[in-house]
Amino acid sequence: MKVGFITSEYPHPQITHAAGIGTSIKNLAVALVNKGVGVTVFVYQQNENTIISDEGVEIHLIKKESFKYFTWYFYRKLIQLYVNKVVEDKKIDVLEAPDWTGITAFTTFKVPLVIRFHGSDAYFCKLEKRKQKFKNFVFEKKALIKAAAYIAPTTFAGKETQKIFSLNKKKIKTIHYGLQLKDFENETPLIYNRNTILYIGTIIRKKGVFELAEIFNKVIESNQEAQLILIGNDAPDIKTGASSTYKLVENLFSNEAKKKVNYLGKVPYSEVKNHIKNAHVCVFPSFAETLGMVAIESMALQKPVVNTNIGWAQELIDDGENGFLVHPSNIDLYAKHILTLMNDENLCAKIGKTARKKVETTFNIEILADQNIAYYKSILK
Template identity: 75%
Template sequence: MKIGFITSEYPHAKIKYAAGIGTSIKNLAVTLVKKGVNVTVFVYHQEAEVVFLDEGVEIHLIKKKKYKIATWYFYRRHIQKYTNVIVKTKNIQLLEAPDWTGITAFMNFNVPLVIRFHGSDAYFCKLDGRKQKIKNFLFEKLALKKAEAYIAPTTYAGIETQKIFELNKEKIKTIHYGLKLDDFINDSQNVYDRNTILYIGTIIRKKGVLELAEIFNKVIESNPEAKLILIGSDSPDIKTSYTSTYSLMENLFSTKAKKQSNYLGKVPYTEVQNYIKKAHVCVFPSFAETLGMVTIESMALQKPVVNTSIGWAQELIDDGVNGFLVHPRQTDEYATKILELFNNEKLCIEIGKAARKKVEELFDIDNNAEMNIEYYNSIIK
């Protein structure tokens, strides 16, 4: 089997950007290679045109281009032309692309196209209660309508996307993102920095960071030793037009909370695990995700997680068994759960062990890669 992935991100030193989408693609791509699948990854919007091998995956960087008019259209055609040449040369049988911004709108390929619901702009706008630009919606709808089939990381993401774009339910398959579990081992579950809360993710309104500021204010009133560590890129705030969402967050912190918070900005992916292992509790009060890679990574490292209670999260965590689910706007209850974990070491250990078991059952990349192979085969025929 020969598969190609089209993406704007992928974790590698030569690639300028990678987040949850890139991590999930790499986890799958590398595992597929180990199972005998030939994998090619096309990464667009790059600084240079380069081809190289990484862990058995052939990676093509497609240079970003500007045109005198309609760059959005002509650059897509450039990606299509480049990809089709490699598809023909390597006899690639199927391509996969993300739904975000409808990158494959106006593209035509000679092999089936599968679109994975990493999260369209329309999906996030719906969950975030924002109005979407008509152009973005039309691009995403066109791209989705031209695909042969779809993969959703959670059933919730699949159902919501199907409703938004009126897709054929029969063409949507739920296959969770996966982790290479051998890379997520915590041999010292009992060793961590007490009273430390860790948040990993973009500093953006839809991730619930403004609610997190209020939650931390309440935690620190009951536990003055509490600390909050934030990891992730800052971003502009759409609602207020502020250039920095973190500055909005800072303004919400009480004097005590501000002194006990530490925003580290972006941290290399290879170092993130160390911060997770040191954390007492990991928190993800998001309003909009399709799954949330850092949530399952934290669970795999046996950390107690207080997650959002919205849709997709209910497929990751059984509330009170392998983590806690609380709506981000219920700031009192959210703070109470964090304090409960701070004050009960036995509960932290039990929740952490159960979280690891949940990840082993649902998010083992070896098992999930097999599901992808089976589904790809059904499309290739």
């Protein structure tokens, strides 16, 4: 079998951007290669046209292009022509693309197309209770209705997307994102920087960063030794139009809390694991995700996680057993769980161990790769 992935991001030094979508695609792509599947990745909106190879995956960079009129349409047609030529040359059996912005709208491919629900603009707008641009909805809808089948990383994301776009339920299969577990081993789970709280993710309203500031203010009132480390790109704020969300968040910290906050900005992916290992507690108070790869990575590294309790998160964590689930707006309870963990090293160790077991049973990419292969094959019958 040969599979092609169309994406705007993928973790590689020559590629301009990589985040959760790119990481999840790479995890799957490498696992598929290891199982004898040929994998080609098409990364659009890049600085050049070139082909590179990484861990057995052939990566085609498609240069960003502008046209005098209707760039949104003609660039999609450019992608279509490029991908179809490679599909023919390499005899690719099935293609996969994300739902975000409907990149496959107005395109026709020579093999079946699967769309994975990494999170459409419409999905995030619904969760954030904000209005979506009509054009974005049209593009995403047009892309989705042309697909042969769909994969959802959580049942929650599948149901919500199905309702938004009135899709055929029978075409949706839930297959979680996964991790290559050997790459996420923590040999010294009892060694970490005490009282360190770690947040990893874009600094953006939907991730609950405003609530996190208030939560940390509560934590610092009870534990003067606590410190908060934030890692991730700073984004503009949609609600206020401010160019920096972090500057808005910074204004919410109390004077005492502000002294104990360290915003590191974007950190190379290769360094993120060490930051997780060094953390006492990892926190993800998000309002909008489809799954949340970094929460799974933290659990795999035996870290106690205090996560949001919204929909998708309930498929990651069993509350009180392998982590905690709290609504981001419940500031007092969220802070209480963090403090409880920081005050009880035995509880941290226990939750860390059970978190690792949860990842081993539910998010093992070797098992999930087999599920993806079986689903691809079912589409080709």
